Amino acid sequence: MPSSPEFPIPLQDLDAGGKQFHFSVRPAWLRGALEGTEAQASDAGGELDVRASMNGADVVVRGSVTAELTVPCSRCLEPAPVSVHEEITVLAVPRASMRGSSSKKGEDAEDPGDADVIAYDGEIVALDDLVRDGLLLGIPMIPLCSEGCPGIRPGS
Ligand SMILES: [Zn+2]
Numbered sequence: 001m002p003s004s005p006e007f008p009i010p011l012q013d014l015d016a017g018g019k020q021f022h023f024s025v026r027p028a029w030l031r032g033a034l035e036g037t038e039a040q041a042s043d044a045g046g047e048l049d050v051r052a053s054m055n056g057a058d059v060v061v062r063g064s065v066t067a068e069l070t071v072p073c074s075r076c077l078e079p080a081p082v083s084v085h086e087e088i089t090v091l092a093v094p095r096a097s098m099r100g101s102s103s104k105k106g107e108d109a110e111d112p113g114d115a116d117v118i119a120y121d122g123e124i125v126a127l128d129d130l131v132r133d134g135l136l137l138g139i140p141m142i143p144l145c146s147e148g149c150p151g152i153r154p155g156s
Pocket of ligand 1: 073074075076077078144145146149150151
């Protein structure tokens with residue numbers, strides 16, 4: 001990540017007990033993050049709420065992201081508003097330690113379930129990619145502009 005992260009978790013604030021973080025998901029950020037996908041940002045943006053705690057050098061992040069997005073209706077292709085709510089669980093490990101350990105995951109250490117594992121650099125865990133992926137995962141497979149969408153009307 002070349003620029004400074006939109007959703008930074010500073011490690012210096014963390015301990016084993018955990019700390020709550022709240023971020024606004026700005027429409028401007030969403031627009032950039034969703035570029036190249038079918039989803040578009042709405043003016044409403046979204047919210048990111050996570051709890052982060054240290055576990056040795058690892059950081060356990062749990063929470064959820066919500067956002068109002070617009071995607072093409074799968075029947076009529078008109079813009080359909082969707083409310084995305086996606087749970088986020090991730091284990092952030094120092095990039096240095098990730099490089100060495102092959103694909104071995106978890107082992108005997110306390111395993112936070114099937115959490116994703118991301119790498120962090122320095123003193124900050126950036127949640128940007130995670131938030132983007134979570135939002136894309138949270139988009140319904142078959143979004144509809146309305147329950148009764150009749151689909152594309154021939155000849156109209
Ligand atoms: Zn529709």
